[in-house]
Amino acid sequence: MPIYKKANRRKAASYEVLNNNVDYGTRHIDHLPGPYSPGLASPYADRTDFSERTRRACQTASTSFYLCACKAVFVGDVGTGKSSLVNRFCHEIFDGSYRGTVGVDFEVEKFHVLDHAFSLQIWDTAGHDRFKCVANYYRNTNVIAVVFDMTRAESLMNARRWMDEVMRHNHPGTLKFLVGTKKDLLEFDNHQEIESEAIKMAQVLQAEYWSVSAQTGENVTRFFRRVTALAFDGAVQRMMEPNNPVVHPSGNSLLNLYFLKKDEKDKKLKKCSFCRIN
Numbered sequence: 466m467p468i469y470k471k472a473n474r475r476k477a478a479s480y481e482v483l484n485n486n487v488d489y490g491t492r493h494i495d496h497l498p499g500p501y502s503p504g505l506a507s508p509y510a511d512r513t514d515f516s517e518r519t520r521r522a523c524q525t526a527s528t529s530f531y532l533c534a535c536k537a538v539f540v541g542d543v544g545t546g547k548s549s550l551v552n553r554f555c556h557e558i559f560d561g562s563y564r565g566t567v568g569v570d571f572e573v574e575k576f577h578v579l580d581h582a583f584s585l586q587i588w589d590t591a592g593h594d595r596f597k598c599v600a601n602y603y604r605n606t607n608v609i610a611v612v613f614d615m616t617r618a619e620s621l622m623n624a625r626r627w628m629d630e631v632m633r634h635n636h637p638g639t640l641k642f643l644v645g646t647k648k649d650l651l652e653f654d655n656h657q658e659i660e661s662e663a664i665k666m667a668q669v670l671q672a673e674y675w676s677v678s679a680q681t682g683e684n685v686t687r688f689f690r691r692v693t694a695l696a697f698d699g700a701v702q703r704m705m706e707p708n709n710p711v712v713h714p715s716g717n718s719l720l721n722l723y724f725l726k727k728d729e730k731d732k733k734l735k736k737c738s739f740c741r742i743n
């Protein structure tokens with residue numbers, strides 16, 4: 466029996482048959498997924514497992530906590546494939562036609578990390594200059610993914626500008642990724658060539674590099690699982706440091722209200738240990 470779901474809340478009014486091969490097990494994470502390539506320099510190269518403190522906090526029977534959603538912002542030049550990447554992961558769909566994002570779109574993906582419920586808010590922003598006003602949404606993000614099109618070198622050159630722009634609004638500890646899309650369109654040699662440039666750029670940006678294809682799905686799930694696990698690890702660490710200034714993880718009180726209302730049951734039973742929301 467095929468599953469039907471609205472293809473995209475904003476972009477299309479049509480309904481598409483979802484791929485029944487969606488592996489919902491990908492939302493359960495009990496080991497920290499590795500980086501794109503273990504040999505590549507990455508600021509998080511040594512993060513190959515959850516930190517001991519996080520594991521202990523999650524395993525201790527007496528520790529019961531509820532983490533607010535972490536926020537991941539996707540930015541990059543127009544048409545680089547941000548929406549396609551997000552839609553491939555969230556809905557297992559790929560649409561070859563192009564419909565530019567208007568302003569900002571967001572998805573919420575629910576995970577179970579080390580047996581704790583955890584949500585990732587995915588903010589998919591428009592690359593077009595006329596939506597520069599969306600910069601307000603860059604605030605208080607936990608993860609920044611600068612997306613470039615591997616078939617368009619200039620989109621890689623612009624990655625620095627995008628990273629600087631988002632980092633102006635954020636803490637230096639924000640997790641940073643540089644993601645090359647449309648891997649399927651490149652021959653092996655071309656891919657190697659652009660990849661070596663991208664790795665240099667990732668080092669400059671102090672970001673972890675990934676190469677993906679929304680068309681084939683290559684590396685998409687791996688990438689999102691890595692992002693989620695690192696964000697979770699960071700959130701648990703911050704939760705355990707009560708003396709640190711509380712930086713609100715999602716940066717949008719209206720959205721938090723929405724999630725809290727949605728999880729009314731959870732709210733009654735638990736309170737967010739990080740945000741101290743009662």
Ligand SMILES: Nc1nc2c(ncn2[C@@H]2O[C@H](COP(=O)(O)OP(=O)(O)OP(=O)(O)O)[C@@H](O)[C@H]2O)c(=O)[nH]1
Nearest residue numbers: 544545546547548549561563565566592647679680
């Ligand atoms: N072959 C191939 N095409 C892709 C891939 N990812 C995206 N595309 C195509 O590239 C075009 C732009 O993709 P979008 O996902 O809409 O790009 P975007 O970055 O969200 O664009 P804006 O919202 O305007 O910033 C579309 O025609 C997609 O089908 C990919 O991995 N492989």
